[in-house]
Amino acid sequence: MQSCVRWFRSAKQDTGLGLIAGLGLLLYIVFIVAPIFMSLNSSFTDENPLESQSHFVGLANYRSMLHDTELHSTIVFTLALALGVTIMANVIGVLFAVLLNRTQLHYRVLRTLAFLPQVISGVITGFVWKTIFTEDGILNTLLTHLGVIHTPIQWLGTPHLAQLSVGIVVTWVLSGFTTVVYLAALQSIPGELYDASSIDGAGTFQQFRMITLRMVAPATTISVTISLITVLKLYDIITVLTSGGPAFSTESTAQYIVKVAFTNDQFGYASAIAIALLLMSAVIALTVTGLLRRREVDL
Amino acid sequence: MIARHDAPPAVRPLSLSSEAPGRIRRRVRRAATGARRHPIRLTLAVLITALFVSPIYLTVVNAFKSEGAIESSPAAPPLHPTLSNLSTAINRPDQLLQLGLRNSVITVVCSVLLLIPLGSAFSFYISRKRTKPRAVILAVLSAGLMVPPQVVLLPTIRILTLLGLDHTYPGLILANISGGYFSFAVFVYVGFMRAIPDEVVEAARIDGAGSLRIWWTIIMPLVRPATATVTIFLSLWIWNDFLNPLFILGPLQGQTITTGIYLSVGQLQMNYGQLFGIMFLAGLIPVIGYLTLQKQFIAGLTAGSTK
Numbered sequence: 001m002q003s004c005v006r007w008f009r010s011a012k013q014d015t016g017l018g019l020i021a022g023l024g025l026l027l028y029i030v031f032i033v034a035p036i037f038m039s040l041n042s043s044f045t046d047e048n049p050l051e052s053q054s055h056f057v058g059l060a061n062y063r064s065m066l067h068d069t070e071l072h073s074t075i076v077f078t079l080a081l082a083l084g085v086t087i088m089a090n091v092i093g094v095l096f097a098v099l100l101n102r103t104q105l106h107y108r109v110l111r112t113l114a115f116l117p118q119v120i121s122g123v124i125t126g127f128v129w130k131t132i133f134t135e136d137g138i139l140n141t142l143l144t145h146l147g148v149i150h151t152p153i154q155w156l157g158t159p160h161l162a163q164l165s166v167g168i169v170v171t172w173v174l175s176g177f178t179t180v181v182y183l184a185a186l187q188s189i190p191g192e193l194y195d196a197s198s199i200d201g202a203g204t205f206q207q208f209r210m211i212t213l214r215m216v217a218p219a220t221t222i223s224v225t226i227s228l229i230t231v232l233k234l235y236d237i238i239t240v241l242t243s244g245g246p247a248f249s250t251e252s253t254a255q256y257i258v259k260v261a262f263t264n265d266q267f268g269y270a271s272a273i274a275i276a277l278l279l280m281s282a283v284i285a286l287t288v289t290g291l292l293r294r295r296e297v298d299l
Numbered sequence: 300m301i302a303r304h305d306a307p308p309a310v311r312p313l314s315l316s317s318e319a320p321g322r323i324r325r326r327v328r329r330a331a332t333g334a335r336r337h338p339i340r341l342t343l344a345v346l347i348t349a350l351f352v353s354p355i356y357l358t359v360v361n362a363f364k365s366e367g368a369i370e371s372s373p374a375a376p377p378l379h380p381t382l383s384n385l386s387t388a389i390n391r392p393d394q395l396l397q398l399g400l401r402n403s404v405i406t407v408v409c410s411v412l413l414l415i416p417l418g419s420a421f422s423f424y425i426s427r428k429r430t431k432p433r434a435v436i437l438a439v440l441s442a443g444l445m446v447p448p449q450v451v452l453l454p455t456i457r458i459l460t461l462l463g464l465d466h467t468y469p470g471l472i473l474a475n476i477s478g479g480y481f482s483f484a485v486f487v488y489v490g491f492m493r494a495i496p497d498e499v500v501e502a503a504r505i506d507g508a509g510s511l512r513i514w515w516t517i518i519m520p521l522v523r524p525a526t527a528t529v530t531i532f533l534s535l536w537i538w539n540d541f542l543n544p545l546f547i548l549g550p551l552q553g554q555t556i557t558t559g560i561y562l563s564v565g566q567l568q569m570n571y572g573q574l575f576g577i578m579f580l581a582g583l584i585p586v587i588g589y590l591t592l593q594k595q596f597i598a599g600l601t602a603g604s605t606k
Contacts, residue, residue, distance in 0.1 A: 117354075124578050
């Protein structure tokens with residue numbers, strides 16, 4: 001009897017909070033969980049916004065993905081970009097963090113500046129870098145003034161240079177983030193490790209390799225995973241900088257999905273690619289996190 | 300060597316110093332005066348940072364230069380500063396910046412004001428549950444951080460159409476408060492709430508407080524740093540969001556600052572001065588926000604990355 005009353009009272013005590021918490025979960029289910037299953041469902045149909053009826057087409061959308069050369073090139077580019085940018089941004093992040101890891105005022109000011117690219121929206125980033133890379137842009141003007149080049153370089157006009165340019169811009173954005181994450185990790189390394197190793201006669205490079213790189217392993221896991229996920233869903237920077245051109249050379253899979261859905265009106269096919277991208281992201285993120293976690297444990 | 304300490308390191312055991320006294324003393328002294336003895340390091344740090352922020356520098360200086368000055372020497376500081384780029388940007392007939400700012404502020408404020416109570420109440424609710432269901436719920440929520448927005452965009456628009464909220468601000472805000480942003484808020488709050496001892500909640504319960512009251516008057520003040528982190532990062536991300544406003548709002552409902560810039564700057568040819576003027580003004584609010592709140596920014600990232 002006593003416990004029954006207590007149960008009733010605690011249930012009543014919990015109702016208000018439970019309602020708010022439940023509302024949060026409900027919204028998440030309606031707008032994230034349900035849409036994933038709706039996309040999965042659409043991926044088996046020929047859904048098209050211009051037609052009222054859609055038909056079940058089985059695996060036809062997935063089969064056409066096998067022969068879609070534009071899709072293949074977006075996947076290759078997206079994966080190459082994800083790999084290249086993640087490596088570059090994390091190498092730059094570690095080195096930059098080591099360089100800035102001091103407490104004096106100058107270094108604190110520099111640290112503040114280092115995170116700045118993260119704060120600016122992808123659209124602004126895209127436009128600013130476009131004025132730098134475009135044919136009569138700032139980079140070519142400067143290089144001409146310095147006498148390095150005589151004819152402007154087509155940074156955004158030739159496929160390989162455009163891909164490189166996109167890589168540079170995305171690396172720039174992510175390096176600010178990785179630097180701050182690695183700085184936080186560096187500050188948690190006990191200084192005794194360095195003192196002890198220098199007494200043992202370890203040099204700078206040895207200390208970096210044996211202490212710094214190992215002690216920031218948990219930060220590496222976070223930083224690498226977030227870099228990868230960010231590039232895999234990248235949309236705004238590329239859209240502004242190159243709109244996927246020239247000749248689709250810088251088109252990411254995320255952009256291709258939006259194009260197939262809203263320009264070609266093939267909702268069913270777009271959903272199939274979206275599901276493929278989701279699987280690809282999940283597999284990559286889980287594999288990489290698993291591998292890097294194991295490296296943390298090995299210490 | 301990498302001099303780790305700016306303060307002199309602790310005195311070492313004598314037995315060690317007897318092996319190589321001179322060398323150790325040298326090291327100690329070098330560590331103590333590392334900054335002054337290594338001007339190269341500072342120079343290098345300054346040069347690399349300068350290179351790193353050069354695109355931002357270019358935007359700032361060129362926003363105050365005339366078209367001719369931009370073309371002849373884009374990297375020089377504004378020797379004859381002009382405000383004409385900024386006034387052109389502000390006095391555009393389509394009121395790009397004013398309307399964009401207004402719409403972005405509405406979207407950000409409403410989304411964050413709803414996300415904070417929803418996320419924190421949800422976190423408090425599950426942080427007191429048994430570990431197994433909690434782990435399952437957190438795993439489901441972590442998907443929200445990973446799902447590319449393109450995957451859920453089409454169904455989201457269809458659900459909003461069903462609710463009669465497509466192409467409206469409530470629709471955009473609804474999509475914001477339920478996506479990956481909710482997951483982020485929950486992850487930050489759960490991390491902080493786990494650190495609160497159960498006794499705090501028990502004591503309040505014995506005093507007769509209901510869960511709702513405990514959450515709002517006891518837990519929320521205790522997790523204020525979490526609220527700061529969530530507010531700062533969600534505001535920034537929602538402010539900079541591009542895909543959702545572009546497709547959920549559509550062109551008829553006016554633009555947020557990001558989509559507005561994309562649509563108007565992308566479509567017509569514009570000279571560099573005007574472009575830099577717009578970019579400068581549009582980037583000003585997040586940058587000022589970051590510079591004033593940078594301690595909390597970094598603290599938030601640090602807390603997030605060590606959890």
